[in-house]
Amino acid sequence: MNKAPKIIRPEESQPARMIWFDRKKYVTVNVCVQKPKNIQVDFQKEKIILRCKNDEDDWIYNELKLYDNLMVADCREKVNDRTINLLLRKLKGDVPWPRLQKDETKPSWIATDFDNWRDWEHEEEDGKEEYDNYMDTINEIAGKNIGPKPTMDDFSDNKMIRAPKIARPEESQPAKMVWFDRKKYVHINVWVQKPKDVRVDIQKEKIILCCKNDQDEWIYNEVNLYAKLLLGDSRERVYDRTINFLLRKLKPDVAWPRLQKDEARPSWIATDFDNWRDWANEEEDGKEECESYMDMMADIAGKNTGPKPSMDDFFDSD
Known part of the structure; x- marks a missing residue:
């Protein structure tokens, strides 16, 4: 043959x-x-x-x-x-x-x-x-x-054949989004307990997340991003307690001072300072480290580490 x-x-x-x-x-x-x-x-x-x-x-x-x-x-x-x-x-x-x-x-x-x-x-x-x-x-x-x-x-932007539009549920609440910046990637950790019916739309200038949590409450997050993405290399992973986004920057080596486009920050967006660092002189693109971090989060989520935290635990006061 x-x-x-x-x-x-x-x-x-x-x-x-x-x-x-x-x-x-x-x-x-x-x-x-x-x-x-x-x-x-x-x-x-x-x-x-x-x-x-x-x-x-x-x-x-x-x-x-x-x-x-x-x-x-x-x-x-x-x-x-x-x-x-x-x-x-x-x-x-x-x-x-x-x-x-x-x-x-x-x-x-x-x-x-x-x-x-x-x-x-x-x-x-x-x-x-x-x-x-x-x-x-x-x-x-x-x-x-x-x-x-x-x-x-x-x-x-999917203007020729668009993915189905994600409609915002009549009753919904945003989940806490914790993010950090790397040379070529932006990492977002979204806190949702046992997410299900998950729908994600990663666009060039926006991300939309819609799902239900373990209480059957609708979660809806829509964020206009600080800068544009390279869609083909952006993705999400769903875990037991989190939904993680790895977003590839369209313009690498350009730092994002904030996640959202507007200067006013929604109360449900927070910076992950534990993973934030000055990467100006780094050679790696941060992808491997982001994936290791995501695997670590999945490992933590899969273990019985004590009583389930309430969503209030994730919200910081301004």
Whole structure:
């Protein structure tokens, strides 16, 4: 058997936004890339790899371990002017995929296409014909002159295909957010007891968190950030007592004097002075240390360290 040449990850690259929806026998993935070129796609039984360049000659690289196995011979891609569309044939037909990726933790560059999502349990068709119609529509739109070409910033903001908007619950309260700054990353620790129904939207200039705590109370935090983020390398982790954010700065080596854009600080935002330091002369980007800190927080949260603290314990007085 002739194997496809191995796709090597470029030294400098970024992931493209992937919007997906599920059908009875197929999974459709829409990858947002402006004028893709030098395209390489590798469909594997448990993984997909995409490598290409965009119209700015930036390398795009997406590698994803999938929720379930594929029938590789019946998978294919279509390249359009603004997107690369992937049609993935499930090895196990009629089995729904609750998520695209294998791990429960979702990368920030993956979003569900709820506009095309539906309950297909009682459908007879395998979705292939509908997919082809969908791809034809995408091709038709991409081929028309519908105004000035959007920049890659437009895709970072999800203006072409947006993730579902997180609505603020009628009755909610903000959780305490404790943060510290590093050379290329900003770390935020959000205190929520046994978070569930967690929804996170990491945008270029804003983060939104909506979830429930162990008392079934709605938590809602929305913060306009001091500076812009690099979305493809920002992510969150959910633990038993905390939700941690690792936010990659768009402009590295630029210090953030505060987390929020406005000078007025909300009472539920606090600086983590125990982890704050002057990093002006450091060489490392702080990512490894942030991840070690997050692992430490998870370890602490998993242990029985005494009676559960009340939320009042986390609020400092100004």
